[in-house]
Amino acid sequence: MQQRQTIQKQLIIATLDKLKPVKGHLSIEEIYSAIKADYASISKTTVYRNVRQLAETGTIMKITLEDGIERYDLNTHDHHHFTCTACETIYDVEIEGLVDFPQYLEENYGFVTTLTNLSFTGICDSCKSEKQ
Secondary structure, three states, rough: OOOOOOOOHHHHHHHHHHEEEEEEEEEEHHHHHHHHOOOOOOOOHHHHHHHHHHHOOOOEEEEEEEEOOEEEOOOOOOEEEEEEEOOOOOOOOOOOOHHHHHHHHHHHHHHOOOHHHHHHEOOHHHHHHHHO
């Protein structure tokens, strides 16, 4: 079933695209706040419903990291994440060897798994440079 691209969905996608370089992966609350700043009449319920629909159809990816907060990403292909413990920005991490990690676990340990997200934490390059 084709999903209708409503104005609200377009605003959500545009917000994720615009703020990812600045804030990383956004929570629904952050998406709502950013849209509300320019479109005062939009309701929180509308944003929540549309974000969830976009995630269900695979237009955006829902990720839940160690803090338990659901965040959303326009990058929907297999990748992992790095969270800076200083600035709390979440970065996409593409590690070629980890793509086959579920297969490795099955072949070597008999585990059947779906690797949806592997998360790393530490200090990003910007924060590391600021401390030096």
